[in-house]
Amino acid sequence: xxxxxxxxxxxxxxxxxxxxxxxxxxxxxxxxxxxxxxxxxxxxxxxxxxxxxxxxxxxxxxxxxxxxxxxxxxxxxxxxxxxxxxxxxxxxxxxxxxxxxxxxxxxxxxxxxxxxxxxxxxxxxxxxxxxxxxxxxxxxxxxxxxxxxxxxxxxxxxxxxxxxxxxxxxxxxxxxxxxxxxxxxxxxxxxxxxxxxxxxxxxxxxxxxxxxxxxxxxxxxxxxxxxxxxxxxxxxxxxxxxxxxxxxxxxxxxxxxxxxxxxxxxxxxxxxxxxxxxxxxxxxxxxxxxxxxxxxxxxxxxxxxxxxxxxxxxxxxxxxxxxxxxxxxxxxxxxxxxxxxxxxxxxxxxxxxxxxxxxxxxxxxxxxxxxxxxxxxxxxxxxxxxxxxxxxxxxxxxxxxxxxxxxxxxxxxxxx
Amino acid sequence: xxxxxxxxxxxxxxxxxxxxxxxxxxxxxxxxxxxxxxxxxxxxxxxxxxxxxxxxxxxxxxxxxxxxxxxxxxxxxxxxxxxxxxxxxxxxxxxxxxxxxxxxxxxxxxxxxxxxxxxxxxxxxxxxxxxxxxxxxxxxxxxxxxxxxxxxxxxxxxxxxxxxxxxxxxxxxxxxxxxxxxxxxxxxxxxxxxxxxxxxxxxxxxxxxxxxxxxxxxxxxxxxxxxxxxxxxxxxxxxxxxxxxxxxxxxxxxxxxxxxxxxxxxxxxxxxxxxxxxxxxxxxxxxxxxxxxx
Numbered sequence: 001x002x003x004x005x006x007x008x009x010x011x012x013x014x015x016x017x018x019x020x021x022x023x024x025x026x027x028x029x030x031x032x033x034x035x036x037x038x039x040x041x042x043x044x045x046x047x048x049x050x051x052x053x054x055x056x057x058x059x060x061x062x063x064x065x066x067x068x069x070x071x072x073x074x075x076x077x078x079x080x081x082x083x084x085x086x087x088x089x090x091x092x093x094x095x096x097x098x099x100x101x102x103x104x105x106x107x108x109x110x111x112x113x114x115x116x117x118x119x120x121x122x123x124x125x126x127x128x129x130x131x132x133x134x135x136x137x138x139x140x141x142x143x144x145x146x147x148x149x150x151x152x153x154x155x156x157x158x159x160x161x162x163x164x165x166x167x168x169x170x171x172x173x174x175x176x177x178x179x180x181x182x183x184x185x186x187x188x189x190x191x192x193x194x195x196x197x198x199x200x201x202x203x204x205x206x207x208x209x210x211x212x213x214x215x216x217x218x219x220x221x222x223x224x225x226x227x228x229x230x231x232x233x234x235x236x237x238x239x240x241x242x243x244x245x246x247x248x249x250x251x252x253x254x255x256x257x258x259x260x261x262x263x264x265x266x267x268x269x270x271x272x273x274x275x276x277x278x279x280x281x282x283x284x285x286x287x288x289x290x291x292x293x294x295x296x297x298x299x300x301x302x303x304x305x306x307x308x309x310x311x312x313x314x315x316x317x318x319x320x321x322x323x324x325x326x327x328x329x330x331x332x333x334x335x336x337x338x339x340x341x342x343x344x345x346x347x348x349x350x351x352x353x354x355x356x357x358x359x360x361x362x363x364x365x366x367x368x369x370x371x372x373x374x375x376x377x378x379x380x381x382x383x384x385x386x387x388x389x390x391x392x393x394x395x396x397x398x399x400x401x402x403x404x405x406x407x408x409x410x411x412x413x414x415x416x
Numbered sequence: 417x418x419x420x421x422x423x424x425x426x427x428x429x430x431x432x433x434x435x436x437x438x439x440x441x442x443x444x445x446x447x448x449x450x451x452x453x454x455x456x457x458x459x460x461x462x463x464x465x466x467x468x469x470x471x472x473x474x475x476x477x478x479x480x481x482x483x484x485x486x487x488x489x490x491x492x493x494x495x496x497x498x499x500x501x502x503x504x505x506x507x508x509x510x511x512x513x514x515x516x517x518x519x520x521x522x523x524x525x526x527x528x529x530x531x532x533x534x535x536x537x538x539x540x541x542x543x544x545x546x547x548x549x550x551x552x553x554x555x556x557x558x559x560x561x562x563x564x565x566x567x568x569x570x571x572x573x574x575x576x577x578x579x580x581x582x583x584x585x586x587x588x589x590x591x592x593x594x595x596x597x598x599x600x601x602x603x604x605x606x607x608x609x610x611x612x613x614x615x616x617x618x619x620x621x622x623x624x625x626x627x628x629x630x631x632x633x634x635x636x637x638x639x640x641x642x643x644x645x646x647x648x649x650x651x652x653x654x655x656x657x658x659x660x661x662x663x664x665x666x667x668x669x670x671x672x673x674x675x676x677x678x679x680x681x682x683x684x685x686x687x688x689x690x691x692x693x694x695x696x697x698x699x700x701x702x703x704x705x706x707x708x709x710x
Contacts, residue, residue: 280536
């Protein structure tokens with residue numbers, strides 16, 4: 001009986017706290033719109049302006065997001081050393097999303113309303129992006145998102161610096177088709193990115209004479225893959241298309257090798273394994289397997305040599321650089337170009353100035369597409385070597401125009 | 417036929433992993449009734465012990481063999497320390513133990529992140545354990561065979577300790593009737609700490625084995641903690657054989673269901689089956705009958 005009354009009191013306290021938060025945030029939005037046409041007013045009065053860095057520095061995603069955070073800090077430091085943006089130094093404000101989606105939304109709101117940042121950089125998982133999207137839209141503040149994702153999204157307040165599907169998954173399928181690997185087995189983690197990606201893969205396969213012989217999803221964080229690997233083995237596939245995320249990859253590839261499968265007998269093409277992950281899974285399990293990205297540490301060019309050198313000087317000579325890190329790094333530079341072209345930190349003006357901004361990035365030339373707020377990027381297929389580095393075996397030649405809704409692809413008409 | 421045999425071996429090997437991670441809990445949770453949420457982090461401590469050893473000792477096989485007893489000591493000491501610092505003050509307040517050990521688990525995760533970095537680390541499995549052997553069309557992965565052997569060896573070891581040694585006799589006495597044991601001159605506090613040492617040490621051994629099949633990172637323990645509790649609860653607390661039978665049964669059930677459906681559906685069916693089973697037998701598969709009134 002006492003337990004009941006206690007829990008009821010707890011419930012009441014929770015409810016009133018919730019009411020208070022709701023009232024507070026409504027209040028915040030109101031004052032924001034009163035003081036500025038663009039929502040919460042970013043503070044640009046002093047010698048410095050604040051930029052928000054929103055990454056998971058703890059929890060299960062920290063493994064990947066800490067490296068992105070490091071790359072963002074490096075870019076901010078370099079920009080400050082070169083004189084800042086519009087004569088103002090940048091002050092990075094780091095917030096820990098803690099691999100928890102509601103926390104991301106909370107911290108995003110804190111960055112915008114308390115710290116009055118001029119722009120925010122970060123998020124990794126699609127779930128965290130979807131959680132903060134309404135916050136950035138409500139306050140009309142900008143988020144730069146650095147990771148490849150499943151497409152089918154176009155928020156007016158997000159710049160998507162990572163690849164959308166037609167710059168990563170579709171070229172990867174083109175490559176497999178060209179190699180004559182037409183019977184695919186799809187293995188992915190059970191959440192929005194792999195499910196959407198596989199929907200696209202199945203539509204592509206149907207239109208291009210390829211067959212999907214099996215499809216399996218494991219819960220995020222799952223470490224038991226013996227049965228899935230048995231199924232893959234029995235299915236008679238030519239290749240495995242892997243959209244697993246995080247720790248699961250380690251267990252999957254260890255199991256894959258134990259079962260006697262190799263890159264020669266049944267290649268795996270992964271879209272979420274970059275240099276950092278290769279290191280933590282172990283090259284002995286990955287040698288010869290394929291990946292699809294827009295950037296590798298080995299990508300040739302002066303801009304990349306400099307980026308790798310600067311990153312390793314700051315964080316250690318044994319630290320690899322990867323695609324999401326590179327995208328995070330250039331996202332700060334792209335924003336700087338936009339602000340300087342606009343001559344103002346004002347969100348509406350920055351958005352307007354974004355179209356056609358170009359950068360000689362470590363990954364090659366990138367151009368911002370003003371309409372979709374995505375970036376033209378070159379697709380690259382790589383092979384994992386015994387030294388843990390990924391070397392390119394194929395690229396798309398020219399940067400591919402971003403097409404988040406796959407409007408230019410007939411076979412994808414049923415998807416969006 | 418090959419499929420069935422392959423899946424049975426897969427099921428048994430999943431069961432072996434479950435058994436190994438749950439074995440320590442059968443002592444700390446099963447025997448002592450402590451809901452230790454930091455058990456997963458003792459598994460992690462064992463895995464990182466393997467990693468550190470391998471950085472200093474080259475041969476992968478040798479370092480793995482040394483890692484087994486060393487991880488037992490490292491995780492066991494951590495466990496004994498936790499018992500001495502916190503848990504022994506909370507024996508009468510099981511819900512507080514749950515919260516406190518959960519907090520400790522978060523602290524240990526962050527500690528590992530600060531010491532070893534947020535990204536996963538890797539160990540090299542000895543060549544002998546990365547291959548497989550084929551027997552009549554079915555593939556037996558060597559690392560799985562090793563884990564199966566290790567799990568059975570650990571069960572044997574714990575059984576012998578509980579049955580034959582004076583310590584085992586004292587542990588059983590304390591479990592069956594703490595007050596009576598105390599008035600009979602058994603230092604129950606010391607027995608508790610020793611039980612906790614062995615239980616946590618076994619988690620460390622599980623951690624060494626898991627380096628062969630899964631990731632090694634600060635949050636690896638959270639991947640296994642729920643499964644470990646499931647095995648002990650279904651097996652019936654305070655009974656080793658219950659956990660052994662449950663681990664293999666759940667392993668085979670999971671792998672068979674997974675083959676014919678998907679991972680998530682299989683997991684749902686297994687959990688529903690467990691809930692239904694516990695409705696029918698809330699005390700689990702086996703239960704300890706005593707005349708104690710408590």
